Amino acid sequence: MEESSTDILVIGSGAAGSYAAMHAASLGARVSLVTKTKLLSGSTRWAQGGVAFPSDPNDIPSHLMDTIKAGRGLVDEHVSQTILNDALEQLNHLMEMGVHFDALPAxxxxxxxxxxxxxxxxxxxxxxxxxxxxxxxxxxSSLENHFASQLISDGKAVGGAVFWKDGDPTRPVTIRARATIIATGGIGQVYSFTTNPEESTGDGIALAYRSGATVRDIELVQFHPTVLSNGGLISEACRGEGAVLLNKRGERFMKKYDPAGELAPRDVVSRSIYRETLDTGGVFLDLRPIRDLEHSFPTVYSSIVSLGLDPISEPVPIQPAAHFLMGGISTDEYGATSLANLYVAGEAASTGFHGANRLASNSLLEGLVMGSRAAGKAASSIPVAAGDCERYDTPGCAASYQTPIRELMSRYASVARDEDGLSTGFSEISTIPFAQACTSTEAETANLRLISLMILKGALERRESRGSHYRSDYPETNREAAHIQQQIKLEDSVTG
Ligand SMILES: Cc1cc2nc3c(=O)[nH]c(=O)nc-3n(C[C@H](O)[C@H](O)[C@H](O)COP(=O)(O)OP(=O)(O)OC[C@H]3O[C@@H](n4cnc5c(N)ncnc54)[C@H](O)[C@@H]3O)c2cc1C
Incomplete structure (x- = not known):
């Protein structure tokens, strides 16, 4: 086995991981930044809208209120206040480094x-x-095409990770580190329809969970309402500029569900589209009210045209798709987890900033602020003797199970959920066999299986509707807002 050591190991090179690596290095640490594909990978690369920064220090209370309102009772007010307090410092830092933000905020x-x-x-x-x-x-030092297959951990502390060069388990690389930062992004690939790229298989969350870290509120998945059949996202800003939703009969319907119409919160719009699709057979977005679509929304325009559709002359078919994970590995306000010397930043973390529904463009902000904070804590962390794992086993499932997992999750655990469906999904996915992984694709499939079971378990336990989580059998929101935590039981045979 190839072995090396570093001060700080960062797994994942999206916004959170790259910013964390940069900060840790500025504090004098030696850093390894490792990604399973290319450096330019993950959801960050596809983010269209931008980053939500308070417009000035006086705007922080209002930004906080909007965040709390969107999060439906589950936002951690203290953590959110501290993230917003640090936001302008990070904005200034980025501008000093040379990032050119567009002049007008949206x-x-x-x-x-x-x-x-x-x-x-x-x-x-x-x-x-x-x-x-x-x-x-x-x-x-950056390493591409190195798949993180396991954390080096005795269940109490983490001392690095094992990677497979080019995804091949016969070419393992061990990187020992004083502190490890997971920044592996989200889980969108557990669903058939997602805006997330193929890397978003929840690997970091699965690795941390198997090592004993606490995972929180993983059932809280945000679905973006307006997504094309190729996964191309049609940004909310298009509805802000006048685009309207029509059902199969050509009728506008959003005002029936919410007085804000097309600009209602994401969860409301997604559920309304889901309902109208069941009732009338489909939903379309009419972008013709937007002047000069081709130039004002070039990515949206080219994504539609690549499907052979013409948004200038006709409404385009859309559907809700898995977009963002509010839950994740539970952290404190510095990104620290329940395991010593393991930190998390970005979408893989549950800091309490997003509650039950993320406010638009708050995720890149969180990734940047928490990336820099986790780096600060990791750089000053005291080395502990993290015992080795007892065995270097990485579970794997045959890649052919990916499609059935996605179909089951889309049927039973998407925009609308109920006890029967969630239980059926859980028992069917539990029966998918796993063994020692022979490829990184098999390991990713086992991660998809594990993440799916955790989402189903959390959704079964959350007997209420809150934010993005809608239970048709429990449509009310409980008076008490509660987090749902999950931690591995080593004897648990369905975890994979
Ligand atoms: C289409 C789209 C549009 C969006 N628009 C916005 C927006 O406008 N504003 C906003 O704030 N948010 C937006 N979001 C959400 C936001 O982009 C993400 O939440 C954020 O980029 C996540 O950053 P991250 O650094 O945590 O993870 P990612 O950017 O997803 O990066 C994850 C990294 O981890 C690596 N990785 C994963 N598993 C492994 C493994 N096993 N071993 C090694 N490496 C691994 C990946 O290769 C990748 O480098 C959007 C998301 C999508 C999909």
Whole structure:
């Protein structure tokens, strides 16, 4: 086995991981930044809208109120206040480094004023990430095509991770580290329809869970309402500019569900589209009210045209798709987990900032702030003797199970859920066999299986409707807002 050591190991090179790596290096640490594909990977690369920054210090209370309102009782007010307090410092830092944000902030769903900063129109994520990678200092050594298969952990502390070069378990690489930061992004690939890229298989969450870390509120998955059949997202900003939703009969319907119409919160719009699709056979977005669509929303326009559709002359078919995970590995306000020297930043974390429903463009903000904080804590962490894992076993399932997992999750655990469906999904996915993984695709499939079981279990336990989680058999919101935590029981045979 190839072995190396570093001060700080960062797994994942999206916004959270890259920013964390940069900060840790600026504090004098040697950093390894490792990704299973290319450096330019993950959801960050696809983010269109931008980053939500308070417009000035006086705007922090209002940004906080919007965040709390969207999160439906589950936002941690203290953590959110501290994230927003740090936001402007990070904005200044990015601008000093040379990031050029577009001049005018945009208004997005749920925000009471324009505060979303774009970088080069609707290609914000791509430009942000390319810029961060161009600034990585020499103290950061980056490794591409290294798949994290297991954390080095005795169940109490973490001392690095094992990777498979080119996804091949016969070429293992051990990287020992004083502190490890997981920044592996979300879980969208557990669903048939998702805006997330193929890397979003929940690997970091699965690895941390198997090592004993606490996972929280993983049943809280946000579905983006307006997604094309190729996974291309039609940004909320299009509805902000006048695009309207029509059912199969050509009727506008949103006002029937919410007085805000097309600009209602994401969960309301997704459920309304789901309902109208069942009732009338389909839903379409009419973008013709937007002037000069081709130039104002170039990514949206080209995504539609690539499907052979013409948004200038006809409404385009859309559906809700899995978009963002509010839950994840439970952390404190510095990204620390229940395991010593394991930190998490970005979408893989549950910090309490997003509650039960993320406010638009708050995720990149969280990734940047928490990336820098986790780096600060990791750089000053005291080395502990993390015992080795007892065995280097990585579970794997045959890749052919990916489609059935996605279909079951889309049928039973998407926009509308109920006890019968969730129980059926859980028992069917539990029966999928797993053994020692022979490829990284098999390991990813086992991760999809594990994440699906955790989502189903959490959704069964959450007997209420709250934010993005809608139970048709429990349509009311409980008076008490509660978190749902999950931690491995080592004897549990269905975890994989
Ligand atoms: C289409 C789209 C549009 C969006 N628009 C916005 C927006 O406008 N504003 C906003 O705030 N948010 C937006 N979001 C959400 C936001 O982009 C993500 O929440 C955020 O980018 C997540 O960043 P991250 O660094 O946590 O993870 P990611 O950017 O997803 O990066 C994850 C990294 O981990 C690596 N990785 C994963 N598993 C492994 C493994 N086993 N071993 C090694 N490496 C691994 C991946 O290769 C990748 O490098 C959007 C998301 C999508 C999909």
């Amino acid at each position: 208004l997005e769903g749920g925000h009471s004023k324009p505060r979303v900063l774009h970088i080069n129109g609707d290609e914000s994520g791509l430009h942000l990430l390319t810029f961060l990678h161009s600034q990585l200092p020499a103290k950061v």
